Amino acid sequence: VLGAHVRSESTFAVDCRASVLDPWRLIIEPPTASLEVIVRKLERSCALTDADRRAILALPFVVRSLERGQYITREADPAAYAHLILSGWAYRQRIVGKGARQILSVHWDGDILNLSNCVLGAVDCDALAIMKCEVAMVSTLAVKQIAAEHPATIGLALWRASLADGALVGEWVTNIARRDSRTRVAHLLCEFGFRLERDGLADRNWYSIPLTQEHIADCAGLTPIHLNRVLKALEREGLIQLSRREITIISWQSLAAVGDFRGNCL
Amino acid sequence: VLGAHVRSESTFAVDCRASVLDPWRLIIEPPTASLEVIVRKLERSCALTDADRRAILALPFVVRSLERGQYITREADPAAYAHLILSGWAYRQRIVGKGARQILSVHWDGDILNLSNCVLGAVDCDALAIMKCEVAMVSTLAVKQIAAEHPATIGLALWRASLADGALVGEWVTNIARRDSRTRVAHLLCEFGFRLERDGLADRNWYSIPLTQEHIADCAGLTPIHLNRVLKALEREGLIQLSRREITIISWQSLAAVGDFRGNCL
């Protein structure tokens, strides 16, 4: 099942690859697979001691490389592993009876997929890679154990991380249920920018997303066709600019106003 | 602000009142304000030791009685308290720019409102009482402390409770975004029945809800007018029966089929 190469953080082979001379790859996808990115993420919500950091970095994990469109987990899988995203984007989805897809959340470097599932004990939705992606698989037990051993720091940070994800989903409910398509899409674009900037991955006014318009439509609860019209309209109004998979927000304030976006709940 | 009477669970007076001879009331709404109902709720997801139970029951709290429609917390309130529902129903809502309301979740006896907010440190939505309601206010600090002191049991159970709420919200995203009104409403009715039965409060095929049709519409992301038509249609089809605020599901299987309901994610 875990097709990919299995490494434990301490193997020599891993360190060897650190010598590859490709600055780009070094930034996007460090040749040394390390949970450093997770530490940084957790530290943002809760102060960690050196001991905490060491404990996280010492977690045993397996790196799995995923291609665009590949399943990370499937609904009804046993919740045996949490998937820590080392690099790349992924999303959670649910399929309804008629076959329609809804995307529940979009994640990237430092996010933990299935954290809630491994605490609850069952996977309740699919997770897929949007683009080439590296995830570290950590056993559910190890996660629960480290949280229980460092309850006031790591435990709290993990709890917070999982709740922050949940809060975002709540925002999506409101967005999808009570805003028209124009507002909804503007809100979503603001949200991506806001989160990317917060995570130090991009400028909120200018970022590239690997999502296709179909993906975005499935986030917004729209059809791809209608989403396209909305995007075009926003572009025509001079609020945003699209090229390939890059989004430029001409005026943050205007788009936030259109999108009824307040960054307060994030 | 906290109008009500303050009691700590360990007082003698409490033990005395446990002798009241009314088995029904003892189950539904113990005359003793006690966190017993919370203990029972948490125990359902995680085994607790006697020490855990005692620790929970010893939590200092303030009982607050609420009338129908009263605010429990407001968006942007400081997250000073978690609100444990001792009896009654409540819901969380968010208001969008245009003034439309969306209900994010519906809670009742044993549920903890604002648990996630008090871990995250900020309240991000309103919470209101649907009907006469008693809530125990426990300080955020006490909650975090008890979780940190009993990480593998109480901490885990609280974590789970908050995540279970979040998972439900995820289900609502899908429901609202990708199902038509008929399916959506049927799903919601199944969900309420399922959860009520799980919590030992009603039969899933026959329960009364204090929600008005307007509330239900705001759960489903519909207008109250359209919701009414959908309900009437479901009734005309012989799937459900409505009288006052009571719902009878004629055939669970049929309604679940119509509503694309699978209880797996709960």
Next chain:
DNA sequence: CGAAGGGTTGAGCCCCTTCAATCTTAGTGG
């Protein structure tokens, strides 16, 4: 060069909304 995936555009329709009115029920005070 062909194929495939994704983006773009048009036309028509339908589900749900909006606006408006009426009916029913529950609660209140005389």
Next chain:
DNA sequence: CCACTAAGATTGAAGGGGCTCAACCCTTCG
């Protein structure tokens, strides 16, 4: 006990936002 009131439920009619169906275009990749 009943009239009065307000909240909620119900029904009708009309309009529009987003969907469906059906093309066509553009880019990327083998």
